[in-house]
Amino acid sequence: xxxxTAPDKRSRILEAATTVFANTGFHASRxxxxxxxxxxxxxxxxxxxxxxxxxxLSIFQSYxxxxxxxxxxxxxxxxxxxxxxxxxxxxxxxxxxxxxKILQLLGxxxxxxxxxxxxxxxxxxxxxxxxxxxxxxxxxxxxxxxSFTPRIGANILYSIILSIPQxxxxxxxxxxxxxxxxxxxxxxxxxxxxxxxxES
Amino acid sequence: xxxxTAPDKRSRILEAATTVFANTGFHASRxxxxxxxxxxxxxxxxxxxxxxxxxxLSIFQSYxxxxxxxxxxxxxxxxxxxxxxxxxxxxxxxxxxxxxKILQLLGxxxxxxxxxxxxxxxxxxxxxxxxxxxxxxxxxxxxxxxSFTPRIGANILYSIILSIPQxxxxxxxxxxxxxxxxxxxxxxxxxxxxxxxxES
Amino acid sequence: xxxxTAPDKRSRILEAATTVFANTGFHASRxxxxxxxxxxxxxxxxxxxxxxxxxxLSIFQSYxxxxxxxxxxxxxxxxxxxxxxxxxxxxxxxxxxxxxKILQLLGxxxxxxxxxxxxxxxxxxxxxxxxxxxxxxxxxxxxxxxSFTPRIGANILYSIILSIPQxxxxxxxxxxxxxxxxxxxxxxxxxxxxxxxxES
Amino acid sequence: xxxxTAPDKRSRILEAATTVFANTGFHASRxxxxxxxxxxxxxxxxxxxxxxxxxxLSIFQSYxxxxxxxxxxxxxxxxxxxxxxxxxxxxxxxxxxxxxKILQLLGxxxxxxxxxxxxxxxxxxxxxxxxxxxxxxxxxxxxxxxSFTPRIGANILYSIILSIPQxxxxxxxxxxxxxxxxxxxxxxxxxxxxxxxxES
DNA sequence: AATGAATGAGCTTTCATTCAT
DNA sequence: CATGAATGAAAGCTCATTCAT
Numbered sequence: 002x003x004x005x006t007a008p009d010k011r012s013r014i015l016e017a018a019t020t021v022f023a024n025t026g027f028h029a030s031r032x033x034x035x036x037x038x039x040x041x042x043x044x045x046x047x048x049x050x051x052x053x054x055x056x057x058l059s060i061f062q063s064y065x066x067x068x069x070x071x072x073x074x075x076x077x078x079x080x081x082x083x084x085x086x087x088x089x090x091x092x093x094x095x096x097x098x099x100x101x102k103i104l105q106l107l108g109x110x111x112x113x114x115x116x117x118x119x120x121x122x123x124x125x126x127x128x129x130x131x132x133x134x135x136x137x138x139x140x141x142x143x144x145x146x147x148s149f150t151p152r153i154g155a156n157i158l159y160s161i162i163l164s165i166p167q168x169x170x171x172x173x174x175x176x177x178x179x180x181x182x183x184x185x186x187x188x189x190x191x192x193x194x195x196x197x198x199x200e201s
Numbered sequence: 202x203x204x205x206t207a208p209d210k211r212s213r214i215l216e217a218a219t220t221v222f223a224n225t226g227f228h229a230s231r232x233x234x235x236x237x238x239x240x241x242x243x244x245x246x247x248x249x250x251x252x253x254x255x256x257x258l259s260i261f262q263s264y265x266x267x268x269x270x271x272x273x274x275x276x277x278x279x280x281x282x283x284x285x286x287x288x289x290x291x292x293x294x295x296x297x298x299x300x301x302k303i304l305q306l307l308g309x310x311x312x313x314x315x316x317x318x319x320x321x322x323x324x325x326x327x328x329x330x331x332x333x334x335x336x337x338x339x340x341x342x343x344x345x346x347x348s349f350t351p352r353i354g355a356n357i358l359y360s361i362i363l364s365i366p367q368x369x370x371x372x373x374x375x376x377x378x379x380x381x382x383x384x385x386x387x388x389x390x391x392x393x394x395x396x397x398x399x400e401s
Numbered sequence: 402x403x404x405x406t407a408p409d410k411r412s413r414i415l416e417a418a419t420t421v422f423a424n425t426g427f428h429a430s431r432x433x434x435x436x437x438x439x440x441x442x443x444x445x446x447x448x449x450x451x452x453x454x455x456x457x458l459s460i461f462q463s464y465x466x467x468x469x470x471x472x473x474x475x476x477x478x479x480x481x482x483x484x485x486x487x488x489x490x491x492x493x494x495x496x497x498x499x500x501x502k503i504l505q506l507l508g509x510x511x512x513x514x515x516x517x518x519x520x521x522x523x524x525x526x527x528x529x530x531x532x533x534x535x536x537x538x539x540x541x542x543x544x545x546x547x548s549f550t551p552r553i554g555a556n557i558l559y560s561i562i563l564s565i566p567q568x569x570x571x572x573x574x575x576x577x578x579x580x581x582x583x584x585x586x587x588x589x590x591x592x593x594x595x596x597x598x599x600e601s
Numbered sequence: 602x603x604x605x606t607a608p609d610k611r612s613r614i615l616e617a618a619t620t621v622f623a624n625t626g627f628h629a630s631r632x633x634x635x636x637x638x639x640x641x642x643x644x645x646x647x648x649x650x651x652x653x654x655x656x657x658l659s660i661f662q663s664y665x666x667x668x669x670x671x672x673x674x675x676x677x678x679x680x681x682x683x684x685x686x687x688x689x690x691x692x693x694x695x696x697x698x699x700x701x702k703i704l705q706l707l708g709x710x711x712x713x714x715x716x717x718x719x720x721x722x723x724x725x726x727x728x729x730x731x732x733x734x735x736x737x738x739x740x741x742x743x744x745x746x747x748s749f750t751p752r753i754g755a756n757i758l759y760s761i762i763l764s765i766p767q768x769x770x771x772x773x774x775x776x777x778x779x780x781x782x783x784x785x786x787x788x789x790x791x792x793x794x795x796x797x798x799x800e801s
Numbered sequence: 802a803a804t805g806a807a808t809g810a811g812c813t814t815t816c817a818t819t820c821a822t
Numbered sequence: 823c824a825t826g827a828a829t830g831a832a833a834g835c836t837c838a839t840t841c842a843t
Contacts, residue, residue, distance in 0.1 A: 028228045032834065042808045127371065153387045156368040157361050164360035172352055187353045195391035232817060242825045428628045432813065442829045552772055553787045560764030561757050568756040571727065587753045591795035632838060642804045
């Protein structure tokens, strides 16, 4: 029926949900809205997701899976802490420009009490923080990184990464293509400056 | 009725709402819960607040009013950028330990579209960012601060500040009194390192 | 506001629900119907009952409470088995004429699997059966009643009682006032004949 | 696909539905459940039945057809009222032990208003009652049966029959094989005692 | 004939808000 | 001022039924 590429319905729903959630926020989004955006009936959504929350969790999951894969690739490539920071920032800026909505949605760490998905989102964040902590600890060991508490540094680094989409939402002028390298460079520079070992 | 000091009812409700919101999140909190926590009847709340959202906005307002006052005091005291960062971090860590719940609640920047209060929260964040930008611009002018785009630096700085309560939620062990100075020192050091002008 | 007697709202809802359930059956009755019948808003119902099922259970409860009270009174009055049967039949016919709808509703024993209210209805029936069994056992001991398994006799007796409203639903002509004594007499006679000890 | 005898699909569905309905009750049973139990696809069911209700009606129909056939056989065999009662009770006890679930399902007379199948079930019950009435009237004419209103006696007799599965559900110990003759004997005796003409 | 993905009407229930007392 | 019973809009979710394959 559709001449367009017809990606599987589950993806269509996820895409639609991302748009709707990002535009309206999770709570204000009605399942009906997602259905309309996806061009399917309300009931169809429940063939692919147990409930509204599962849709949100799926979105988070894809994002975090990609992020954790990226981080794993750092490890395999034996990148230095500085390279890692550069790569993370670059990736995040890129994502934030391509998918501003979803990144804004994802950047919000949940309240501990809003145990969305029984704490699954919190668990994802914790994974990322753990990996970042490891990198920093390794960097300290190798003398690339200033000596500080890794988990504190990791949290700050992570916040900086997550703030990028927020920044672009506040200052849309920085989303322009020509601003891209400058933004990446400045953010990465800031982050690295906070981390690196002073050269004596 | 109460022999105790009876702070005006509005404050009681605000305090109660802060507790309830922080424990359960805004959407999952029922007005009835707030009323019970405050020891008033549900209807009474509507004598002091137009609706549930207004309560949240009032909480935000107090927080931001205090924060902006604090920032104003920096200006009056003609503090250097480094001192400002120190003071901000110290204040935030202090608050986060005293009122962990509310700070976590407040630290979440809204989605642009969740026009809570018609964008009033966004406006508050923008105020803070503007002031921080000014400080950084001034610092650049004075040669204390590395030369970068102030609004970018301000956003990063602000994210770092806002991440503190999240950090403490993830790592409760850092909330202990004896961890306090170390946490302040490390965060401030990180932030300042990202900002300061390299000594040639 | 209302000039009529204003029985407490809970009762109004129960009465309305009885009518609606009896007319339409439990499953086909919408809460909205009950609300309309009771002249209250849908939400009001949930101030008095946890959910739709609780309404049904309340109806059952009142009926069974009255029935069990009646049965208790038999015991206190030291009535003979024959008198008890007479009284039960008479009461049931009376009720079935006054409240045909509710009695038809109540006469349906639930499927074991439809554990409405977690088996509370089944428990009520069991109570009644237990009492009837006791009476029969006592009657056997006293030589008034033929010697048979009390629980079997009790079940039959109970079925006869419960069949009365069904009978009147099938044969409305027997609901006429003048038919009343005849119906009572015939049913009681049948039941007693099945129970009594043959005079040798 | 199946090597086993493949009884026609319609029967398979009916059997499955009987199981499912009996286990869960009509309303709580999903068409999907029936399909799974029958090992067919949901859509297939609609090739054989107009809708879910039609399945239930078919089940009732088979039961009543058999019952009415049985009753017809009484007439042809010129059985006395006592023999008829004996036979009915015996058949019902037998059925109730073999198919306890379905009999419990069937034993529930519908609310007049639950016009299941537009009153078709009610019509079946009415058929049975009419036949029983005839037998009793004939028995009265022949002097075997006490003189009473046939339709009243028929209703009571029918209730007794229908109560048997309920009894067995309440007292599973009476379903044991060795209890069988006693149960039949006691129920039939009770019923016959209510009916028979007193010997002067 | 058989399938099962898709549909959407319709249900129960919640809870912010109102207002008569 | 304070109350809390009453309201009813609104939303998530189910499942009987359809129909393209």
